Amino acid sequence: EYVWPSKYDYIEDVMMLHSGYIHNGFSDAVNPCSFGTNVAGRQNAAEWVRTGYHDMATHDAAAGTGGLDASILFELDRDENVGSAFNNTFGFLSNYYNIRASSSDLLALAVVTATYRCNGPKIPFRAGRIDATEAGPLGVPKPDEDVETHTSRFATAGFNTSDMIAMVACGHTLGGVHGVDFPEITGNSSEAQVSFFEGSSSDSSADFDNAVVTQYLDNATENPLVAGGNDTTNSDKRVFGVDGNTTMHALADPATFQSTCADILERMINAVPSSVTLSEVIDPIDIKPYMTTFALNSNGTIDFVGRIRVRVSDGTNRNTNDLAVHLTYADRDGTNTTTTITATHPSFQGGTSSGLFRENFSWYEFATVLDPSTGISKFHVHITTPSTGAAQVFDNAGNGFPLDDSILYQQSQSCLDPTIVDGNMNLTVSAFVRNDRIDEVVTLNLVHKVPRQGVIMPALEVHSQVFDKTSTEKSGYVLFQAKRLLPSETWNTAFDVVLGEGDNETIVENQSTSAISDNICS
Numbered sequence: 477e478y479v480w481p482s483k484y485d486y487i488e489d490v491m492m493l494h495s496g497y498i499h500n501g502f503s504d505a506v507n508p509c510s511f512g513t514n515v516a517g518r519q520n521a522a523e524w525v526r527t528g529y530h531d532m533a534t535h536d537a538a539a540g541t542g543g544l545d546a547s548i549l550f551e552l553d554r555d556e557n558v559g560s561a562f563n564n565t566f567g568f569l570s571n572y573y574n575i576r577a578s579s580s581d582l583l584a585l586a587v588v589t590a591t592y593r594c595n596g597p598k599i600p601f602r603a604g605r606i607d608a609t610e611a612g613p614l615g616v617p618k619p620d621e622d623v624e625t626h627t628s629r630f631a632t633a634g635f636n637t638s639d640m641i642a643m644v645a646c647g648h649t650l651g652g653v654h655g656v657d658f659p660e661i662t663g664n665s666s667e668a669q670v671s672f673f674e675g676s677s678s679d680s681s682a683d684f685d686n687a688v689v690t691q692y693l694d695n696a697t698e699n700p701l702v703a704g705g706n707d708t709t710n711s712d713k714r715v716f717g718v719d720g721n722t723t724m725h726a727l728a729d730p731a732t733f734q735s736t737c738a739d740i741l742e743r744m745i746n747a748v749p750s751s752v753t754l755s756e757v758i759d760p761i762d763i764k765p766y767m768t769t770f771a772l773n774s775n776g777t778i779d780f781v782g783r784i785r786v787r788v789s790d791g792t793n794r795n796t797n798d799l800a801v802h803l804t805y806a807d808r809d810g811t812n813t814t815t816t817i818t819a820t821h822p823s824f825q826g827g828t829s830s831g832l833f834r835e836n837f838s839w840y841e842f843a844t845v846l847d848p849s850t851g852i853s854k855f856h857v858h859i860t861t862p863s864t865g866a867a868q869v870f871d872n873a874g875n876g877f878p879l880d881d882s883i884l885y886q887q888s889q890s891c892l893d894p895t896i897v898d899g900n901m902n903l904t905v906s907a908f909v910r911n912d913r914i915d916e917v918v919t920l921n922l923v924h925k926v927p928r929q930g931v932i933m934p935a936l937e938v939h940s941q942v943f944d945k946t947s948t949e950k951s952g953y954v955l956f957q958a959k960r961l962l963p964s965e966t967w968n969t970a971f972d973v974v975l976g977e978g979d980n981e982t983i984v985e986n987q988s989t990s991a992i993s994d995n996i997c998s
């Protein structure tokens with residue numbers, strides 16, 4: 477059962493908030509399925525799926541090495557990874573990459589998102605992949621290799637002959653062979669030339685359907701890897717036929733094709749090194765709070781500002797126009813207060829967001845102040861249906877939504893000075909620590925983005941630094957500050973503020989330097 481906060485909150489947002497009032501646009505690049513960022517010949521959805529496969533292809537299931545680990549970032553100079561698909565894919569994914577979302581998790585989510593956006597099946601998504609830090613072995617199948625080589629490559633990765641046929645068919649339902657990458661196959665090397673696996677007469681190549689299978693069985697295929705003029709590069713013909721077409725006949729049933737692809741692509745993205753433990757399947761979270769501000773204000777009270785995201789997808793029996801949300805909370809000692817904090821539904825963009833798998837969410841915003849002498853320890857979310865009076869209380873799997881007011885990150889008193897000195901900018905992070913804990917260590921954990929030659933994604937290194945206690949006191953709190961230099965070209969990054977150590981740790985997670993880049997450093 478989901479408990480807030482979770483280390484997968486960020487990736488769940490990437491997955492579930494594609495468009496609307498609060499959105500991150502993860503599916504914009506594959507919506508519609510044919511979309512190619514207005515570059516002739518490009519189809520992002522096809523590129524994402526191909527990138528997922530090429531990264532996984534060198535998995536060794538028995539040895540527990542390789543797989544979906546983004547090692548392909550280091551393997552782009554190889555002739556088995558021809559084309560701009562890989563850099564295009566990671567170029568888009570880099571917008572979402574951070575310490576809470578590895579390149580490999582984002583790539584797996586890209587496969588899931590592209591497949592679904594193209595009318596394909598719903599592939600369950602798990603997170604937790606760890607990125608490789610160097611290239612893996614060679615061995616991505618090439619079209620001019622024989623079928624024994626391909627069969628054994630798939631077998632090493634944990635896929636039998638029938639799995640191989642299905643995986644290739646499920647991949648080659650999108651996109652095609654590009655003239656710039658394989659002119660010897662297309663016979664035309666121009667930028668815009670694509671010989672689609674499912675032919676040029678329909679837009680099937682932008683639809684996750686089984687035309688690649690039925691056209692092959694009907695001997696009516698234009699697939700350049702089946703009907704190409706040079707049999708040497710007709711790898712799909714050899715792969716599809718290797719079991720006497722048994723698997724292809726099964727895949728000719730549309731429902732079987734969809735369910736088989738869901739299974740084989742899920743296994744493809746979950747082929748990970750044995751050192752990786754994947755999370756449970758990430759399902760949409762029903763009630764999810766977001767803190768906007770939890771800090772001391774100039775009046776000496778605590779600003780308590782945030783949002784509640786309520787799932788209103790089909791089947792929830794919730795109607796955005798007939799919902800009211802309020803919070804109640806317990807003070808620092810755990811005693812319930814009688815205060816009701818009303819959350820209001822914003823009207824901009826209907827105050828709703830939508831995401832993968834047709835999920836919909838409605839937003840409710842609250843802004844109040846709390847007495848710093850009594851504080852807060854947890855809150856409950858109440859959802860009522862005004863038309864019927866029905867009321868429900870959400871308690872975060874039993875214990876309420878926890879908040880710890882022993883440390884308050886002061887975003888308004890933190891800043892990133894835009895002046896660049898010797899390639900660096902001055903970062904100041906401020907936090908108030910409650911009097912009873914001021915003797916504990918306060919640490920800034922800042923993510924440094926370290927550029928890597930020829931690799932789109934920088935390495936992420938966490939640098940820790942201890943805060944200094946200042947002489948500023950307010951409302952039973954003492955101000956702490958950490959100052960450090962941040963390389964200007966990678967200034968846009970994230971940090972955590974941590975009070976105490978071990979079991980006593982209180983963390984304010986995932987704050988961003990971009991949120992303080994307009995603040996004036998005083």
Ligand code: HEM
Binds near residue numbers: 525652
């Ligand atoms: C024997 C195995 C395979 C071989 C030899 C092979 C070969 C190829 C070749 C030559 C291309 C053209 C690339 C270009 O022109 O840039 C291609 C494209 C593609 N492949 Fe494969 N492939 C194999 C398996 C797979 C699998 C298992 C998947 C995914 C599950 C997949 C997904 C794709 C996709 C989506 C494209 C279209 C890319 C685009 O249009 O930009 N392939 N493949």
